[in-house]
Structure formats: structure tokens, C-alpha cells
Amino acid sequence: QVQLVQSGAEVKKPGSSVKVSCKPSGDTFNTYGISWVRQAPGQGLEYIGGIIPGFGIPDYAQTFQGRVTINADHSTSTVYMELTNVKSDDTAVYYCARGFGGPLDSWGQGTLVTVSS
Amino acid sequence: EIVLTQSPGTLSLSPGERATLSCRASQSVNSRYLGWYQQKPGQAPSLLIYDASSRAAGVPDRFSGSGSGTDFTLTISRLEPEDFAVYYCHHYGSSRTFGQGTKVEIK
Numbered sequence: 001q002v003q004l005v006q007s008g009a010e011v012k013k014p015g016s017s018v019k020v021s022c023k024p025s026g027d028t029f030n031t032y033g034i035s036w037v038r039q040a041p042g043q044g045l046e047y048i049g050g051i052i053p054g055f056g057i058p059d060y061a062q063t064f065q066g067r068v069t070i071n072a073d074h075s076t077s078t079v080y081m082e083l084t085n086v087k088s089d090d091t092a093v094y095y096c097a098r099g100f101g102g103p104l105d106s107w108g109q110g111t112l113v114t115v116s117s
Numbered sequence: 118e119i120v121l122t123q124s125p126g127t128l129s130l131s132p133g134e135r136a137t138l139s140c141r142a143s144q145s146v147n148s149r150y151l152g153w154y155q156q157k158p159g160q161a162p163s164l165l166i167y168d169a170s171s172r173a174a175g176v177p178d179r180f181s182g183s184g185s186g187t188d189f190t191l192t193i194s195r196l197e198p199e200d201f202a203v204y205y206c207h208h209y210g211s212s213r214t215f216g217q218g219t220k221v222e223i224k
Contacts, residue, residue, distance in 0.1 A: 045215040103167035
């Protein structure tokens with residue numbers, strides 16, 4: 001069974017950056033794309049962006065353009081999502097999921113990012 | 118940019134009843150790029166349907182998806198207690214986005 005293991009919860013000050021990691025099991029890193037989705041408290045799902053590690057060119061939702069970077073580290077088979085200049089409304093659970101340009105068929109456990117002064 | 122609008126926002130039904138959830142796209146989409154997810158409280162979403170009508174592995178056959186163009190439907194033929202949850206539609210083509218969700222609650 002595919003697993004995507006994410007890094008732990010983060011608490012950040014407004015204006016700082018947060019970086020969340022996602023390590024897929026098996027051959028997922030070399031075979032599939034990885035997408036990032038977030039969910040603010042009590043709200044719905046919001047697409048952030050994604051990457052196919054083998055190609056290395058990320059895609060970002062327009063809402064996050066200029067503030068998010070998604071990259072893949074082939075030495076550790078890990079995908080990262082970094083969000084800069086965070087604000088209180090960036091407080092959310094951030095998920096990585098297997099799939100890009102396709103259905104998201106396996107999800108990480110989620111990483112709670114809290115932005116608070 | 119494609120916008121997905123789900124209706125109703127909340128569906129109040131009893132176990133054993135049929136649930137019909139709607140997802141409407143702001144422009145015509147390729148049904149190959151339309152999926153549905155179930156999310157229970159405190160859990161990550163789980164893929165139910167992909168390519169508008171194909172069930173994901175392990176999904177019971179009481180779940181079915183249909184539609185094309187701008188109108189898509191998720192149907193749960195007979196609600197089981199574990200089906201009360203929030204459901205999201207998702208377009209994963211060139212303009213990737215989610216609907217705002219439909220909550221199916223116990224009446």
C-alpha cells in the first residue's frame with residue numbers, strides 16, 4: 001500500500017516561510033506526480049500546485065504564484081512545498097497526494113501549519 | 118479558470134436512502150479529468166471516482182459517478198452509516214480545482 005509521509009506540525013510567525021516535506025513509499029517518487037492541497041479549518045479543499053519529479057517542472061495555482069515553491073529532491077526521494085510570507089489565513093492542514101494531472105489516489109496524513117504572532 | 122459548483126451544500130438523509138450530489142463546471146470539461154472524493158472528520162480525503170464514472174480500488178458499488186460536459190453527478194444508491202461525510206468533486210485537467218463540497222448528514 002502506498003504511503004506518503006509528511007513532516008510534522010509547524011507554528012510560524014506572519015511574514016515568515018514554512019517548508020513541508022512529503023516522502024512517498026515505494027517507486028511512487030519515480031513513477032507518479034505529487035500534488036499539494038490545503039484545507040483551512042472548517043473549509044474545503046484548495047489546490048496549491050504539483051510536480052512530476054522525473055520532469056522537475058512544477059505547476060502552481062494562480063492564487064499561490066510567486067509565493068510557493070514545489071521541488072523534488074532525488075537524493076532523498078522527497079518532495080517539498082515551501083510557502084513564503086505567510087499570513088494568518090494560511091493556517092491550514094497541508095496535504096500531499098499522489099497524482100498530478102490525474103486523480104489523487106493516495107494522500108499523506110496532513111501537516112498542520114499554524115500562523116500566529 | 119474552471120470553477121466547480123457543488124449542490125446542495127448539505128444533504129440530510131436517512132440510512133438506506135439514495136443520495137444524489139451535483140457538480141457543475143463553469144465551462145465544459147473532459148470527463149477524463151473529473152473525480153470525486155470522500156472526507157470524514159479528521160481524515161485525509163479518499164478517492165472514490167475518477168474519470169467521472171470509474172470507481173477507485175476498493176470502493177463499494179453503491180457509489181457511482183456519471184455526467185459529461187458541465188454537469189456531473191455522484192450517486193450513493195443506499196446510504197450506509199459510514200457514508201455520512203463530506204464529498205468533493207475535482208477537476209484535474211489543465212485547470213486544477215475542487216468544488217466547495219457537499220456534506221451528507223444523518224437526518
